[in-house]
Amino acid sequence: MQIAENVTGCTPSNTPSPFQLRELKLALPNALAKSQAKGSKLAPLQFRSLVRNGHYNGTTNGQCPGYLQCNLVVLRKSEAFDFMLFCQRNPQACPLVEVCDVGSPHPPESLAIGADLRTDIPKYSIYKGGVLEKEITDVVKEWPEDSVAFLVGCSFTYDSALLQANIPLRSVEEGKNVPMYRTNIPCCDAGSLKGNMVVSMKPIKGVDVAKEVLLTNKYPHAHGAPVCVGCPQSIGIQDLNNPDWGDAVEIRKDEIPVFHACGVTPQNILIESKVEFAITHAPGHMFVTDRLSDEKVF
Numbered sequence: 108m109q110i111a112e113n114v115t116g117c118t119p120s121n122t123p124s125p126f127q128l129r130e131l132k133l134a135l136p137n138a139l140a141k142s143q144a145k146g147s148k149l150a151p152l153q154f155r156s157l158v159r160n161g162h163y164n165g166t167t168n169g170q171c172p173g174y175l176q177c178n179l180v181v182l183r184k185s186e187a188f189d190f191m192l193f194c195q196r197n198p199q200a201c202p203l204v205e206v207c208d209v210g211s212p213h214p215p216e217s218l219a220i221g222a223d224l225r226t227d228i229p230k231y232s233i234y235k236g237g238v239l240e241k242e243i244t245d246v247v248k249e250w251p252e253d254s255v256a257f258l259v260g261c262s263f264t265y266d267s268a269l270l271q272a273n274i275p276l277r278s279v280e281e282g283k284n285v286p287m288y289r290t291n292i293p294c295c296d297a298g299s300l301k302g303n304m305v306v307s308m309k310p311i312k313g314v315d316v317a318k319e320v321l322l323t324n325k326y327p328h329a330h331g332a333p334v335c336v337g338c339p340q341s342i343g344i345q346d347l348n349n350p351d352w353g354d355a356v357e358i359r360k361d362e363i364p365v366f367h368a369c370g371v372t373p374q375n376i377l378i379e380s381k382v383e384f385a386i387t388h389a390p391g392h393m394f395v396t397d398r399l400s401d402e403k404v405f
Contacts (some may be wrong), residue, residue: 108145109125131173152220153393154209155227164229166242166391172267175400176393177204177258178370179228180377181246181386184209185221185257189298193376195258196295200304200372202260202328210252218258219396230389232374237381242389249386259371261393262307263321264329264359264400274319277356278311284391285309286350287371291343294376307369308347310362319365326400342366352390362395 113351149157149169157163167176186205192203205214212224219227226245233240233249243249266276278285283305292304309369311319316336324332335342345366352371358364369389388394 112212118258129224135278144342151397152196154395155219155222155297158229159223159226159243164392165285165317167229167243167393168263168266168285168391169276170263171395172270172370173400174264175204175396175398175402176261176263177386178261178373178394179224179231179386179394180259180373181224181254181256182382183251184253184255186299186382187257188252189300190255190257190373193294193297193300193373194257196297196374197304198327199331200368202330202372203257204260204328207254207256207258209255211265212250212254212256214256214258214396217403218398219394220299222394222396224256224394228388228394230358230392232389233386234374234377234382234385234387235376235381240259246386251384255387258394259370259373260326260329261366262323262330263393264367265326266323268326269304269319272315272318274311274315274322277358278354280353281356283354283356285353286347287352287369288347288366289351289375290366294372300376300380302372302376303343304334305351305371305375306344306366307341307353307371308339308350308356309365309367310356311365313363314360314361316363316365323367328403330368330370330399333365333367335355337363337365339364339366363375 149372151174154171205218210211214222225247230242231246232242249403261401287305287307289307290304320332
């Protein structure tokens with residue numbers, strides 16, 4: 108989908124008070140300056156405005172390079188503690204970045220100025236009873252009053268660093284979503300939640316694998332170093348051309364498939380645990396924050 112030529116200001120679906128508008132206007136210049144600090148093609152604040160106003164609903168790999176991107180999980184308050192515990196016990200699959208107040212769709216301003224998690228993600232998934240019910244482009248009507256929203260780090264965060272190290276991103280080159288696969292790697296159970304890890308895959312030249320491992324290891328808030336290099340059968344993947352989510356990409360003769368823990372793991376856990384109700388990002392469609400990718404989360 109083409110991005111609109113003119114970036115307009117955005118108004119949250121829940122109209123802010125005059126005081127909130129004044130504070131937002133005062134904060135905008137600094138937020139934009141920070142967003143453009145690394146010469147992004149589009150500032151995160153501008154990108155979220157495009158998404159909120161319905162001008163972009165595609166994947167976010169390659170968007171706003173140099174900034175932290177996050178997966179979204181929204182649960183009812185009664186199930187939130189189990190998920191927080193799950194993240195604590197499975198930090199590589201679910202590196203927790205932020206937890207919102209009960210009922211609030213707004214992350215802290217320090218993470219994303221003026222953001223609304225109901226409208227600022229290009230596409231959402233709605234799960235009921237562990238079954239994907241639908242995918243939609245805003246969840247204002249679906250957002251529960253007793254919601255707790257979790258933001259989990261995404262590997263798209265270090266895409267810019269890989270490109271700067273001359274490690275190409277095949278999914279971006281081919282204009283596709285990243286391929287994601289269920290594995291046989293068990294996660295640690297937490298309360299009612301259980302299931303196996305999901306991984307994403309990047310084809311990496313054999314001579315660049317060591318460099319890729321060292322680089323991604325610097326981003327524990329975005330899944331960190333790979334969980335497997337080559338040999339997909341060892342983690343239960345039988346066919347790389349048939350991902351469970353996303354799109355298959357070309358693997359060339361001088362390349363090795365490299366697998367990282369993936370933020371779609373929560374969706375797999377929700378499915379396997381048959382959670383009554385959940386909202387998540389649609390795979391590959393992330394929440395783009397104002398935080399630089401190499402800033403420490405904790």
